[in-house]
Amino acid sequence: MQHKTYCWLLAILLLAACSKKDDLSGIEDISGLGGDTWTQTQLDTWLYDTLVVPYNIEVRYKWDQFEFELDKTLVPPDESMVIPSMEAVKKVWIDTYVAEAGSTFFIRYSPKFIILCGSASWNTESGTVTLGTAEGGRKIVLYNINNFRTKESDGYQPSDSENVKQIFHVIEHEFGHILHQNILYPATWKDISTGHYTSNWNNVSDADANREGFISAYAMSGYDDDFVETISLMLVNGKAGFDNLVNSIPEGTTTSGMTQAQAQAALRAKETAVVNYFKSAWNMDFYSLQTRTRTAVEQLLY
Structure with a gap:
């Protein structure tokens, strides 16, 4: 009997919750819930x-x-x-x-x-x-x-260029993912830096990552991101920028045992792999694309 009484009470409450007589005209419209229009x-x-x-x-x-x-x-x-x-x-x-x-x-x-x-x-x-x-x-x-x-913007300073290049870095990185998800890079890519990837990449500086044979610290997070980071930064920084990165790796041995020569060899092997991938997978001249991209960056920023 108590259960029946409870059900009747619940029904009455639900019916009373929104009566046809309620005036809803004063309720403010909430945008963003779908169906919004604008000019x-x-x-x-x-x-x-x-x-x-x-x-x-x-x-x-x-x-x-x-x-x-x-x-x-x-x-x-x-x-x-x-x-x-x-x-x-x-x-x-x-x-x-x-x-x-x-x-x-x-x-x-x-x-x-x-x-x-x-x-x-x-x-x-x-x-x-x-x-x-x-x-x-x-x-x-x-x-x-x-x-x-960019250099045409109010308040732009040459020192802003590194920050501005991030947007190009990001979109080239993400497009690189799209490319390798359609046609995978050669399996030999994974042999170049095997044993040097780390989930603690965020605790590594870019300079230290270079000494381990990576183009950036984020490239150390895994094979795929290593591949697309290499594509992205080679395009945005150009051939001269990449060569300068490789040639500026200091002498000495890292805590992992990587020597200067080994780090430089790893980066050059990755450069060759990227160039060959663009040619074999997409019939593109990567160096030509790199020149076009870097020229466009320089025209906007320098």
């Missing part, structure tokens, strides 16, 4: 004409928290930074690949969505920072857009 601006038109029409790439800059990790404190992109950053990405990444491999190749393998975030994403537990991610070869997320500057 297209010149920015939307520029993105459509510049990226959607020729390359089928949609840039999403209007804030959607569900595109990011929900436990992070992030800042939306400043709309004034969208065109400068995307114009630079087009010059450094899109135009160079299209010139080298053709628009058919680029449209086929490029991600279809670029999501923009104004701030970097800090990982408090590891002390690292996420500047970009890729998902399934279809979406790339670019962080820290609000700090993007």
Whole structure:
């Protein structure tokens, strides 16, 4: 009997929760729950004409928290930074690949969505920072857009160039993942630095990573990231930049037993592997692509 009484009481409460007579007209609209509309601006038109029409790439800059990790404190992109950053990405990444491999190749393998975030994403537990991610070869997320500057920007200083190059570093890195996920690099890649990868890469400086035969500390995190970091930094820093990195490795032996000659040999072996991969897998001249990319970077920053 008590159970029957409880069920009747629950039914009454549910029916009373929202009566047809309730006046809901004063409730404020909550945007972001789906179905939102807005008037297209010149920015939307520029993105459509510049990226959607020729390359089928949609840039999403209007804030959607569900595109990011929900436990992070992030800042939306400043709309004034969208065109400068995307114009630079087009010059450094899109135009160079299209010139080298053709628009058919680029449209086929490029991600279809670029999501923009104004701030970097800090990982408090590891002390690292996420500047970009890729998902399934279809979406790339670019962080820290609000700090993007080129030599044409107000307040730009030459010292800003390393920070600005991060966006190119990130997108070349993520596109490298897309390429090797479609055609895997040769198995011999894993033989070059076997035994020197580490999950504690975030505690290693780039200089120390170079002494171990890696192009960056992050490259020490695993085979795949070693491969795409090598691609990315070789493109962004150019042939002269890579040669300078290899030649500047100091003499001596590291705690792991790596000598200067061994570290330099490992980096040169990786350079050769990347060049051969681009030729055999994609019929591309990597050095030509590298020259185009570095020229575009220098025109924007120096």
